[in-house]
Amino acid sequence: MASGEPVHQAVAPELPTRYRPQDFEEDIYRFWLEERAFHADRDAPGPVFSMVIPPPNVTGNLHIGHALNNTMQDILARWHRMLGDVTLWVPGTDHAGIATQHVVEVRLAREEGLRRQDLGRERFLERVWAWKNQYEANILGQLRRLGASVDWDRVRFTMDEGCSRAVREVFVRLYEKGLIYRGDYMVNWCPECHTALADIEVEHEEREGRLYHLRYPLVDGEGAVEVATTRPETMLGDTAVAVHPEDERYRHLVGRRVRLPLVGREIPIIADPLVDPEFGTGAVKVTPAHDPNDFEMGRRHGLEAVQVVGFDGRMTDAAGSRYAGLDRQEARRRVVADLEEGGYLVKVETHRHNVGVCYRCGTVIEPLISRQWFVRMKPLAEPAMEAVLSGRTRIVPERFTRVYLHWLENIRDWCISRQIWWGHRIPAWYCRQCGETVVAREDPDRCPRCGSDALHQDEDVLDTWFSSALWPFSTLGWPDADSPDLRRFYPTSVLVTGYDILFFWVARMMVMGLEFMGDVPFRTVLLHGLVRDAQGQKMSKSRGNVVDPLEVIDKYGADALRFTLVTGLAPGNDARFSWERAEASRNFANKLWNAARFVLMNLQDFDPARGEPRRENAADRWILARLEAVTADVQRLLEGFELGEAARALYNFIWDEFCDWYIELVKPRLAGDGAAPGRADAGGRPAGDPAGAARSPEARTPGEGRVAEAGAAASRYAAQYTLWQVLEQTLRLLHPFMPFISEAIWQKLPRPGGGPRTLALAPWPRAGEAWPEAAAGDDGRIARFQRVIDTIHGLRSIRAEFRVPPGRKAHVLIYAEEPAQAEAFREQAEAIRRLAGVDRLEIATGSGERPAQAAAYVGPGVVAYMPLAGLIDLEAERRRLEREREHAEAALGRVRDKLQNQGFVTRAPAEVVEQERQREQELAARLELLAQRLAELG
The missing domain is CATH 2.20.28 (Rubrerythrin, domain 2)
Known part of the structure; x- marks a missing residue:
């Protein structure tokens, strides 16, 4: 296929009238795969850019958070591929041990009334593998729908043969070094999932509970000790009462014994620094089998550990026959009732406290002593801290560095065994x-x-995060030290992930990468937040605000979804999704589509091989200067990982400057009306024609006609070339963000000479590429033209503010301080008339008297007046503005009353207070403008 031909079956033969992404996105992705556009050739020369995908769990379909994460990765991958880097983006999925087993068990119970034990381990795992194969295929298909440019030749799974070999190798090496051990320790136990959890797999929810004050009688009969607890049912397993060693209230009781209510067991009063003398009464019950702090105290003081809550969340025989077999909550109610009846319940208080729940199923965690496998983390954590402190790995945004370091400084040993069947045994x-x-x-x-x-x-099987921690090197061929991919692509360049798994995954990958590869797993960690709904609420099924990314793609296209999620997003911040924003992104794509259709219709007789024209028209020079600026801005923002601001910069350039301004400015020249920049006299009429009657073509001499025709043709070619050049370079800039529409349009543009068949492999634009001579300057022509644009915009704003009917033409007087600026206005007189709705235009140098009842636009070195008499009903407009001023004054008064109320300022959420302050500024500015408009009406 010759360069410049439309791609076979990638897009329709012509750009259709309507923008319908559903008609071409699938074909374009298939074309990219046929071209192997995403394959990383490790033997190719040049710098390397590599990433590993945060592997989505094979528990179901991708959610909106995955869409954000993979959009951000895809932007970086496509950008670096266009930069010419050897770019590898490794795709894959995670077996997600607890989560996947849980959903399969729920399905098994619902559909067949069976438990996994009914099937046995082997048959149950067959069911889980079938689930994995189905949902992995769904997930990978959804990545294609999103446009993810991953290397499909390198798809990995955390339980594939290579990753499994890496997991076993790591376990054995750590065991041989004494960094993995087995022992009986306090763990977080989920009675629903029936497995131990690591500390960071426990989520803490603030809940309103009860603080129970209980009376423990002294054995010698000389009074009692009052203890406070939030879990009275565990008192059946108490083996001591503890106080702080420096608490004067209880020092005389240390060493004495109390009788445990309801049980009758004699237990000692001990002193231990772990006790908080400010909590409750300062005396606490000690249950070594059911609390981490009590477990530590029990070890120090040689206390017995009596387990009264079982692994199924029910009371054990050790709790006594009256309570054995009861659920934890039911046992609590019965114990409290029995304590009250026996005279041991002093009082019950409302108490807000954090409750640990399983991160997968939400069940309240039960701390239990269990024989488990652990990793000693302190020796491994120190190199991971040093790597970030020394800058070998950078965390973006930087504020999360402190969070990362704090966790590693206070890290505890990692419980890595799980009492489930699905996973690495x-x-x-x-x-x-x-x-x-x-x-x-x-x-x-x-x-x-x-x-x-x-x-x-x-x-048991290993914690899912154990295998995920090896992902950056297990996916590249480790433990094969001679793996070509490992040598070429490790360390990876960037990891893009959510801040919520900074501890779960990022820190553990750092630990394992440094231990087994001797180098960090990635040079940069780019963190993003959650995707929330339009009101900033977390998405959840219970709220009914969950958004399926495929639903958005089906309705508006993948490009619209991607642009909605990323535009304006700052690193580390939460994103907000709304259907209105998605529709706005679709409208942006539609705007670009229609602009491209206009350009293509005007390029039918255009051949860029004729060479670059002279840039005589100020509009051409202006748009090229703006293209140079946005090219430099996007490059700078991408280098700083400000993907959201880069998208916003492109949006503003495409919508405002290219579509709304340049295309409108260039239309007369494309129609053959642009032999030369339109000059005007002081009254805005064509120069040399004081009467205002421009000479007709018939009145020209033959020589004048040929010159005019040649000038018009040259001007038209310059306009065509500039349109083609700006659109082509803009599509290259936009491609990482909106790959489908940019490819579809780019395939239609003429491309002289050789080059890639796909935009995905086209060279990334560099500042200075579109207009090299821009660096030499233009003696202020572009700045003067920008003032013309700003003035037209100001005149449009006046028309909108005073509600001038669109068909009613205005009289406008423009005064420029400098002669060169006045000349620039005269050159663009026709554009001012057409774009600002002007029929009579007067342009002068210096300053002039302000006409009566005229609205004014004031800019640098420019004043423009629009007399309003005859355009609008002045009296009706005056009344309207007066009413609006009264409403604004009343609203401002209400806002200021709120802000002067200290109760509101101190108790209201900070974002609400900030919104009111912002509204105060907006209302004050509005009142100032209204006062100006009323003054202009006289």
Whole structure:
């Protein structure tokens, strides 16, 4: 296919009249795949840019947060690919142990009335693999719908053969170094998921509960100790009462014993610095089997651990026959009633406190002592802190660096075993003959200690985040040290992820990358926030505000969804989605589509191979200067990871400057009416024609006619070339953000010479490319032309403000301080008339008297007057403005009353107070403008 031909089947033969992304997005993506546009050739020369996708869980379809995350990654990948970097973006999915097993178990119970135990481990895992295959295919298909430019030759899964080998290798190495161990410790247990959880897998919700004050009688009969607890049901497992060693109220009681109510067990009073003397009464019950702090105290003081809540969330036999088998909440009610009846309940207070819940199912966590596998994190955390402090890895935005470091400084050992079936099974075997524990890379046949074959593998699997922590290097071929991908693409360049998994995933990848690769896993971490609804609320099914990204794509197209999510977004901040914004993004795409159709219709006889024209027209020079500026801005913003501001800059340039201004300015020249810049005399009439009657073509001499025709042709070619050049470069700038529409239009543009077949591989624009001579300056012509644009805009604003009917033409007087600026206005007289609704235009140098009842636009070195008499009903307009001023004054008074109310300022949310302050400024500015408009009416 010759360069410049439309792509076969990628887009329709001609750009259709209507913008319908559904008609071409699928074809364009298929074309990219056929061109292997996203494949990274590791043997290609040049700088490398690499990323690994945060692997979505195979629990269901992608949500709106995934759409934001992958849009941001795709922008970076497409940008670097166009820069000429060897760009690898690795796709893949995560097995999501607890979450996936949970959804499959729920489905099994709902549809077949079965538990996983009814099927057995092997048959149940077959069901989970079937689920994984179905939803992984869905997820990867949704990435295509979104336009993700991942390398489809390198799709990975956290339980594929390569990743599984990496997981086992890491486990064995850490075990051999003494960094993985097994022991009985307090863990976070989910009674619903029936597994242990790491500390960061527990979410804390502030809830309103009760603080129960209980009376524990002293054994010697000399009074009692009052303790306070939020969990009275666990008092059945108390083995001590603790006070702070420096608490004078209780120092005389340390060493004495109390009798445990309802149980009768004698337990000691101990002193321990973990006790907070400000909490409750300053004396606390100690239940080593059900509280992390109590567990530590129990170890220090040699206390027995009595487990009264079981792994199923029900009371055990150790709680006594009256309570055994009861649910935790039911047991609480019965215990409180029995304490009250026995005279042991002093009082009950309302108490707000944080309650730990499972991050997957929301069940209240039960702290329990359990035999689990752990990773010693302190030795591993120190290099991960140093790497960020030294700048080897940069976190964007920087404020999250402190959060990252604080967590690593206070890190606890990581519980990595999970009591589920779906996941990487722990590579540890136990000998029934001699009790030996065998940890091995390959499944052992016999015990290395006694030679017995009576080995059984640990039933548990590893925490999902254990395999995810290896993702940046396990996906590139590790532990094969000679992996070509690993040598070429590690460390990766950027990780794009949500700030909510900074601890879950980012910190752990840093730890593992440094430990096993000797280098950081990524040079930059770019964090984004959550996608919230239009009111800033978190999306949830219970609120009914969840948005399916595919629904948005089906309605408005992938480009509209991408642009909606990213435009204006700052790193680390939450995004807001609204259907109105999505529609606005679709309207932006439609605006570009229609502009492109106009350009293409006017390029039918255009051949850019003729060469670049002279830029005589100020409008051409202005739009090229603006293109140079936006090119430099987008480059700078992308380099600073300000993707949202880069998108906003492109939106403003395309909509305002290219579509609304330049295309409108250039239309007469494309029609053959632009032999030379339109000059006007002091009255705005064509120069040399004082009477205002321009000479007709028939009145010209043959020589004058040929010169005029040649000038018109040259001007038209310059307009065509500029339109083509600006649109082509703009599409390259826009491509990372809106890849489908930019490719569809770009394929229709003439492309002289060789070059890539797809915009995805076209070179990224550089400042100075479109108009190299711009660097030499233009003696102020562009600045003077910008003042013309600003003046037209000001005149339009006057018409809108005073509600001048669109068909009613105005008389306008323009005074410019400098002669050169007045000449610029005369050159663009026709554009001013056409775009500002003017029939009589007077242009002069210096300053003039303000006409009566005239509205004014004032700009740098420019004043423009529009007399209103005859345009509008002056008296009716005066009454309207007076009414608006009264309403604005009343509204301003209400706002200021609020802001002077200290109760409102101190109690209202900060964002609400800030909104009122902003409204105060807007109303004050509006009143100032209304006063000016009333004065202009006389």
